[in-house]
Amino acid sequence: MQRNGSLLGSSFRFLTGALLITWLVLPLIPLAIWSFAKGWFYPSLLPKMWSLKAWKYAFSDTSGVLDSLWLTIGISLAATFLSVLVGVPAGRALGMYQFKGKSAVELLILAPMIVPGIAVVLGIHSVFISMGLTNSVPGVILVHLIPTIPYMVLVMAGIFANYDPAFESQARSLGASAPKTFWYVTLPAIMPGIIVGGLFAFLVSWSQYILTLLIGGGRVVTLPLLLFNFATSGRNDITGAIGMIYILPGIIILILTAKHLSGRSGAVGGFGQI
Amino acid sequence: MSDRFKIGLLLFPALSIIVVLFFGGLLVGLMRSFNYMPVIGLTQPDLSAYVSVFTDKEFYLSFLLTFHIAFTSTVISCILAVAAALLLRRQFIGRAVVNFLFQLNLTVPHLVGAIGILYLFSQSGSFARLAAEWGMIAGPSDFPALVFDPYAIGIILQYVWKEVPFIGVIVLANMQSIGEDYESVARSLGASRWQAFRHVLLPLIFPGMLSASVMVFAFTFGAYEIPAILGANYPAALPVLAYRHYTDVDLAARPEAMAMAIIIALLSAVMIYFYVRFSRQRVRS
Amino acid sequence: MTHVSLKQLTKIYPGSIEPSLDQLSLEIASGELTALLGPSGCGKTTTMKMIAGLLEPTAGDVTFDGRSVLRDKPEHRGVVMVFQNYLLFPYMSVAANIGFGLKMRKIDQTEIDRRVSEMLDLVKLPDLGARRPSELSGGQQQRVALARALIVQPNVLLLDEPLSNLDAHLRFEMRDLIRNLQQDMGITTIFVTHDQEEAVVLADKVALILDGRLKQYDVPSAFYSRPVDKATALFFGGQNFLAGTVNDDQFVTRFGSLRLSEKTPNGPGTLTIRPENIRIGSTADGRNSVVASLIDKIYLGTQTRLQCQVGETQLQVIANPNDVLEYEPGQNIPLLFPENALWVLQS
Numbered sequence: 064m065q066r067n068g069s070l071l072g073s074s075f076r077f078l079t080g081a082l083l084i085t086w087l088v089l090p091l092i093p094l095a096i097w098s099f100a101k102g103w104f105y106p107s108l109l110p111k112m113w114s115l116k117a118w119k120y121a122f123s124d125t126s127g128v129l130d131s132l133w134l135t136i137g138i139s140l141a142a143t144f145l146s147v148l149v150g151v152p153a154g155r156a157l158g159m160y161q162f163k164g165k166s167a168v169e170l171l172i173l174a175p176m177i178v179p180g181i182a183v184v185l186g187i188h189s190v191f192i193s194m195g196l197t198n199s200v201p202g203v204i205l206v207h208l209i210p211t212i213p214y215m216v217l218v219m220a221g222i223f224a225n226y227d228p229a230f231e232s233q234a235r236s237l238g239a240s241a242p243k244t245f246w247y248v249t250l251p252a253i254m255p256g257i258i259v260g261g262l263f264a265f266l267v268s269w270s271q272y273i274l275t276l277l278i279g280g281g282r283v284v285t286l287p288l289l290l291f292n293f294a295t296s297g298r299n300d301i302t303g304a305i306g307m308i309y310i311l312p313g314i315i316i317l318i319l320t321a322k323h324l325s326g327r328s329g330a331v332g333g334f335g336q337i
Numbered sequence: 338m339s340d341r342f343k344i345g346l347l348l349f350p351a352l353s354i355i356v357v358l359f360f361g362g363l364l365v366g367l368m369r370s371f372n373y374m375p376v377i378g379l380t381q382p383d384l385s386a387y388v389s390v391f392t393d394k395e396f397y398l399s400f401l402l403t404f405h406i407a408f409t410s411t412v413i414s415c416i417l418a419v420a421a422a423l424l425l426r427r428q429f430i431g432r433a434v435v436n437f438l439f440q441l442n443l444t445v446p447h448l449v450g451a452i453g454i455l456y457l458f459s460q461s462g463s464f465a466r467l468a469a470e471w472g473m474i475a476g477p478s479d480f481p482a483l484v485f486d487p488y489a490i491g492i493i494l495q496y497v498w499k500e501v502p503f504i505g506v507i508v509l510a511n512m513q514s515i516g517e518d519y520e521s522v523a524r525s526l527g528a529s530r531w532q533a534f535r536h537v538l539l540p541l542i543f544p545g546m547l548s549a550s551v552m553v554f555a556f557t558f559g560a561y562e563i564p565a566i567l568g569a570n571y572p573a574a575l576p577v578l579a580y581r582h583y584t585d586v587d588l589a590a591r592p593e594a595m596a597m598a599i600i601i602a603l604l605s606a607v608m609i610y611f612y613v614r615f616s617r618q619r620v621r622s
Numbered sequence: 623m624t625h626v627s628l629k630q631l632t633k634i635y636p637g638s639i640e641p642s643l644d645q646l647s648l649e650i651a652s653g654e655l656t657a658l659l660g661p662s663g664c665g666k667t668t669t670m671k672m673i674a675g676l677l678e679p680t681a682g683d684v685t686f687d688g689r690s691v692l693r694d695k696p697e698h699r700g701v702v703m704v705f706q707n708y709l710l711f712p713y714m715s716v717a718a719n720i721g722f723g724l725k726m727r728k729i730d731q732t733e734i735d736r737r738v739s740e741m742l743d744l745v746k747l748p749d750l751g752a753r754r755p756s757e758l759s760g761g762q763q764q765r766v767a768l769a770r771a772l773i774v775q776p777n778v779l780l781l782d783e784p785l786s787n788l789d790a791h792l793r794f795e796m797r798d799l800i801r802n803l804q805q806d807m808g809i810t811t812i813f814v815t816h817d818q819e820e821a822v823v824l825a826d827k828v829a830l831i832l833d834g835r836l837k838q839y840d841v842p843s844a845f846y847s848r849p850v851d852k853a854t855a856l857f858f859g860g861q862n863f864l865a866g867t868v869n870d871d872q873f874v875t876r877f878g879s880l881r882l883s884e885k886t887p888n889g890p891g892t893l894t895i896r897p898e899n900i901r902i903g904s905t906a907d908g909r910n911s912v913v914a915s916l917i918d919k920i921y922l923g924t925q926t927r928l929q930c931q932v933g934e935t936q937l938q939v940i941a942n943p944n945d946v947l948e949y950e951p952g953q954n955i956p957l958l959f960p961e962n963a964l965w966v967l968q969s
Contacts, residue, residue: 073429076424076427076429077429077430077431079424080424080429080430080431080432080434080435081431083421083424083435083438084431084434084435084438086498087435087438087439087441087442087498087502088438089453089457090449090450090453090454090456090457090495090498091445091449091453092453092463093453093456093457093462093463094449094452094453094456097456104461105461105465105466105469105477106465106466106469106470107466108463108466108467108470148350149350149351149354150351152346152347152348152350152351153347153348153350153351153352155347156343156344156347156348157348160340160344162340162341162344168348168352170609170613171352171355171356171360172351172352172355173609173612173613174359174609175355175359176552177551177552177555177605177608177609177612178359178363178555178559178601178602178605178606178609179555179556179558179559179560179576179601179605180559180561181559181561181576181579181580181598181601182363182366182559182598182599182601182602182605183358183359183362183363183366183598183602184362185362185366185369185579185583185591185594185595185598186361186362186363186364186365186366186367186369186595186598187358187361187362187365188583189365189369189591190361190362190365193376205358206358208354208358209355209358209359209362212351212354212355213355216351266444269446270446270447270448272448272561272562273560273561273562273576273580276561277580277583287446287448287562290448290449290452291448291562291565291566294452294455294566295566299456302452306449306452306453309446309448309449310444310445310446310449313441313444313445313446314441314444316444317440317441317443317444428636518705518707518709519709519711521671521674521676521696521703521705522703522705522709523722523726524675524676524695524696524697525674525675525676525696525697525699525701525702525703525780526697526702526722526723526726526770526771526774527697527723527726527727527774528697528722528723528726529695529697529726532726536722536725536726537711540711540713541711541712541713
């Protein structure tokens with residue numbers, strides 16, 4: 064407050080800020096360097112030789128990285144699409160209406176956001192076995208809905224809480240049918256919410272590990288599984304390249320939606336799971 | 338169409354998926370942990386899985402370790418997040434960069450952070466190399482074990498890296514909507530800077546801070562891939578132990594894995610209780 | 623009892639070129655109740671925060687009894703600020719809110735309890751100590767905020783728009799409460815407001831600030847009878863401005879001369895008279911009387927507003943409804959300008 068302008072205060076803030084910046088980017092740096100390194104052994108601080116080998120390998124047809132990338136994108140898109148489909152109506156119910164049992168419904172939806180995947184996925188796995196859903200892409204998509212739907216519902220509930228349904232009544236009174244009203248009035252109004260919520264739901268699905276590992280049974284190898292395998296087998300250069308590819312959608316989505324990513328929007332709550 | 342019916346119809350798809358998958362999964366897990374599964378001929382529930390879990394020393398070590406990881410990470414992240422939010426409230430050179438990195442960090446999956454921490458802090462990692470460069474260590478084994486270590490330092494470092502921005506962004510938004518006037522009032526009534534923070538700002542941000550921390554605690558208690566990459570083999574974190582039991586060649590270990598999953602779920606139920614309590618409080622004030 | 627002076631106080635916020643407050647100098651006598659009046663954004667709240675030590679001035683000085691307080695931290699200035707929206711701490715009881723300042727001074731809890739209950743009586747809320755602020759009405763919250771400020775016995779009390787969030791009948795109650803407490807305790811009090819009515823009903827003296835500059839610092843009635851310029855007159859609801867020339871205590875206009883009671887230097891000027899000071903009728907000798915044409919007549923209950931025209935000049939008149947019953951729009955109406963109600967503005 065009073066001493067805000069003082070030199071001491073501002074240089075202290077600058078130094079702590081610089082420290083914070085360093086710490087925030089630090090873990091990403093060795094990953095980035097490794098992806099261009101050729102034999103980077105202890106105790107060299109930087110690689111003696113640079114190469115694009117890891118990237119070439121990652122983008123080659125034989126490595127499976129690209130297959131895994133398309134598979135992961137497909138799974139996340141499907142999970143996002145399904146979440147939007149069921150999340151928008153549920154968000155409307157929670158955002159626009161007061162009803163008996165609402166807090167119980169909210170609790171049901173909140174629970175999967177807090178309870179870790181490992182606690183439920185073992186039970187799901189033993190049921191999915193009997194249904195033939197294990198080791199399959201549909202099974203993985205289905206199980207990804209557990210973290211993505213609650214998230215989508217919460218975002219949409221926030222959108223609908225600030226939405227005035229009188230516009231719909233106005234459209235109906237002007238002669239629009241119910242589907243036309245939805246298409247021309249409701250959808251444009253909630254579209255920004257759907258886009259932001261959808262992008263974040265995509266990221267939530269994109270980052271799932273244990274759900275995919277168990278239900279996919281090692282047959283459905285999404286990018287995080289591949290990354291984990293390379294990381295634990297000591298292929299640091301390829302790990303670095305896959306790691307860089309893996310964080311790319313998040314960065315793109317961040318640039319698209321930066322203003323929605325402040326803690327003020329309920330959207331940020333779901334980032335505890337990524 | 339009555340409102341009740343309409344609301345029911347709107348909620349039905351989402352709720353049915355969540356109830357069937359999530360609560361179904363929990364229920365099946367619960368039944369299997371009691372060795373009860375009529376479909377496959379197990380009709381006599383028993384407590385054998387819990388007995389063997391609770392008589393196993395590794396479980397206790399694992400539980401303590403996991404609790405230590407979750408508790409320590411949450412407390413450290415929370416303190417640093419509040420400090421960072423206080424910093425970000427002020428104008429300084431580089432603030433926009435910190436803000437951007439906070440948000441960037443939210444989108445980077447934990448797994449990537451874990452690998453980054455591994456490359457930084459392992460005994461042949463970047464910091465070990467720096468130490469060697471400065472002649473502080475003779476060889477990799479002289480560097481303190483910060484990953485795969487019994488105190489889970491690497492795991493905690495990873496969580497702190499990832500959760501400081503998460504709690505920080507929420508607390509910062511909280512502080513911005515509260516504004517600075519409450520503290521100004523306190524100062525003009527005679528509170529020192531510290532008193533204004535301690536008696537005014539902290540109680541105001543407390544509910545938001547706590548509900549974010551509850552999410553962090555539940556996540557760090559139940560995450561698998563981070564301790565799987567950075568943790569020691571023995572004792573392993575509870576989710577890792579549960580996974581190992583579940584995928585054990587000996588199918589008899591599965592109910593034990595289920596029992597551990599149920600224990601994790603119970604702990605998260607306690608977290609949900611706190612979350613609901615504090616987020617309600619936040620709405621009220 | 624503290625004499626407050628502001629000396630050339632200036633604030634330029636970082637990143638802006640225009641000063642938010644431009645060289646404000648004011649002498650506020652001990653125990654006086656002063657209003658800083660001006661439209662929103664004119665630098666009033668900035669001034670208060672600088673007096674309270676919550677904001678650092680770009681230039682100038684604030685002194686209490688001749689001693690500069692700029693280096694004193696806010697908690698050591700003996701200045702308490704009451705914000706417009708009260709800002710009661712929501713998680714504390716009313717009693718804890720009032721006792722806050724004493725707790726910060728590490729005063730014994732039993733002593734705090736005693737003084738809090740004294741304060742509650744003083745602001746006429748004796749039984750509400752255990753409530754939460756959210757359970758109180760706006761007027762009650764205002765009293766609690768006032769009690770919370772007064773309990774620390776400040777040298778200077780700052781009030782931000784103290785009446786503006788209250789409805790009409792509460793305003794008078796609160797005005798009396800503030801005036802009585804302020805006079806009993808003899809605390810030098812400064813409040814800011816954008817509402818001229820709030821300023822005149824509450825303050826001993828009013829400082830009008832327009833565009834970050836002090837226009838006039840005077841007793842409230844002076845702003846109606848002797849505004850320094852047209853902007854000031856307009857701010858206080860002045861509507862009638864006549865161009866002309868002063869010539870030996872006569873104001874010469876196109877439609878005749880008006881006699882002035884105040885000594886006024888000769889030369890061109892603008893004459894102003896308040897709508898409520900123009901009378902209907904004429905003097906026996908026709909001095910200071912004109913015949914105007916009545917354009918419009920609006921009945922407002924306790925008064926009637928007339929719109930008249932003399933030559934090119936529009937005049938607004940507020941009259942007693944009974945005095946103007948016989949006049950209808952389109953007719954002529956005699957207007958009388960009492961000489962002690964006329965004031966020539968500096969150009």
